[in-house]
Amino acid sequence: MTTLINGLKRKVSSEQFFMISVLAVNGGNYLYNLILGRLLEPAQFSDAAVLITFLLVLSFAAMTFQLVTAKFSVLFENQLFKSFISRVYKNAIVVGIVLGVLIILCSSQLQELFNTSSSKMFVVFGCGVPLYFLMSVNRGIFQGKKELKSLSTTYQAEMLSRLLLTIGLILLFNIESSVVIAIGILISFIFGLLPFKFKNIIYKNSLSIGEVDVKDIRNFFIITAFYELTQIIINNSDILLVKHYFEPHEAGLYASLALIGRIVYFVAWMFVMLLLPTVVKLKKEGKETAPILFKYVGYIAAISITIIIACVSFPETIINVLFGSNYTSMAPLLWKYALATSMFAISNIFAYYYLSLDKYVPVIISGVFGMLQMGLVIVYHNNLEQVVHMQIIAMVLLLVIQITVFKVSQLKLKNA
Template identity: 25%
Template sequence: MGRLLGPSFYGELAALFSLVGILGIVTLALNTVIVKYISSTNGDLERKGLVRWFTNKILIFSLALFVLVVLLSPIIASFLKINNPILVISVAVVAVFSLLVVVNKAVLQGLLRFNETVAIILTENGLKLILGVVFVYLGFSVGGAMLGLAIGAILGWLLSKSFIKGLAGSKEEISPDAKSIVDYFVPVFLQAVAVTSLYSTDLIFVKHFFDPHDAGIYAATSTLGKIIFFGASPVSLVMFPLVSARLTKGQSYRKIFFASFLTTVLISTVVLLIFKLIPGIVITSLYGAAYLQAVDLLLGFGIFMVFFTLSVFLINFGLSLKKTKIVIFPLLASIAQAIGIWFYHGDLKSVILVSTVVSGMLFLSLLMYFVLGKKSDS
């Protein structure tokens, strides 16, 4: 995609993708909450009624979100130096269908139907990529990429509906205890806000502060660096319901934790070594010679992503143990990152340095939290 668009237009597309991520914060939080409640249901009737309740509430929220983004689209477009507000509105379309698919995906995840969950993720993301590239190749530029993203989200939703036939479909709602869901949703939502902010705020600020070419170079660096996170993050997604289920049954979860943590470290380290040894080959192979300025940025961004990925793993582990206060750490880190980049953005390396320092401190703080917590329990 970056090779077809060139740095300037690719920077614009990356900023729009970051907006998709920010609007998808609720999706991340709801996925975790729904998985928790679905995995705790007793029988088909309770599960189907609960699915109906979540679906109805998310439908109302997604429509309200769409209207809000449409109203704010001129302001958002101006901040990001995007000439066409319709591109911002297309972000809202993607967000709506991403919200609708989250219930179906979370139902499957809560029932440990990992094959179907992975199939939805791969199909949805694959279609977004393929269709986006096709439309850009046909000359539709950034608008074509966003159209591909929207179609992929819609088709992903349709696929998810086909997978949950027989697992949902109640005409009556069964609502969970309001207080318990709020008590759990709030910290999970704050965690989603913080985590999404940590890998999106930098891109948005770079698009605002830097010229289009530099924003495109940074966007390419960011996308490559996130290979570490998206390559390793499925490990924690699989770990969460397994640890939660064992905790409920009073069984040991130590082996699951250590196996998952070591797998995450291994994946992150392998990708980081590739960035260290052959950054030029990675960049030219995926983006072309126009992005070679990213060579000097890739390793630093990769280190930021390693700390970030391990931090997210520990946060998800803490949430699976019902340690909801753990969300304070990423929340403070996201605020620190935003403030740091706002005041310290002399060049692209400065932006990466701020993110690396913040994510490194976050990881160390989380390690201390678990170590000290274990000592106090013993």
């Protein structure tokens, strides 16, 4: 048996191991959401959906630090790398504390804005924000250095602790569900820090980073922050707007729809994690980068088509199995939401590809269409079906333009 296990380890590459791990983590996160949907009524689940959406928003915001760390972990080495990492950690802590304090101070206003049952859940969540930014920089190091087993461990620890603690607290104690969920999220950030090297924060022999490098870091940070903002808008604004414009029961129904429809995006994220350091390394070595883009776009397209076909063929069965009969009224919209998410997932690969190459026009395009999607939902929200239709329009247009930009850039390279 030992010989068989060792043989399998040798056959599975670190990238394949990471993909398997990400699928397991996404499965665990999905199970976490599904169990909450089963345990809570639609109105209560809408509160949980706000917290989960805040977690996604936080992950996108902190992703700026993770991607900057990942990219320059590939480019910098030795003492310069250590100096850079120490500086990034300190900046991340400052930003995390500022955002966390803002969330805590605005907790009452957030409760009113999103029609939640409690403001305490925002206070608890705000306390965890600095930890998440530390965790993201730590992950950026692993991502850039391709220490994929350590990277997998941080995601697994975060997912498992949140799943077990939250569900355990809800089942064992009679505590307000939204606060319990926030506590589970906070504690999961602590587990997600593992493994962590504290010496990277307090590195003393700091080298001054050259002006050219500082400019490159600043430019990449700004454009990445802008793109992550567009990710927040595209991926989360619909749930928050629905929570604002619709009654809690309808918002809870929509949250279940969004959770199922977004599975393609969650699966696609593992390819994004592998794409950036790979493209940066290929560019550094002067090698062709387009084939890696084609490879990952092909994977995501195949996954998307499979999920959409399943949503068209068995919508009521999928919703009934995952969330129960209380949510089956969303069945007709399931494939439509999956279509919108699929278009976004594929567009996302193009944007991160160009972000890795320091080409920012596709990133700006994503920002424009993120605002378009939010604007369309703000204007057209007579019912949940109309909300989904607005997202399909915005995402199909975004994908068409991203593909067009890629084709034009490839033609220019051939003619150069």
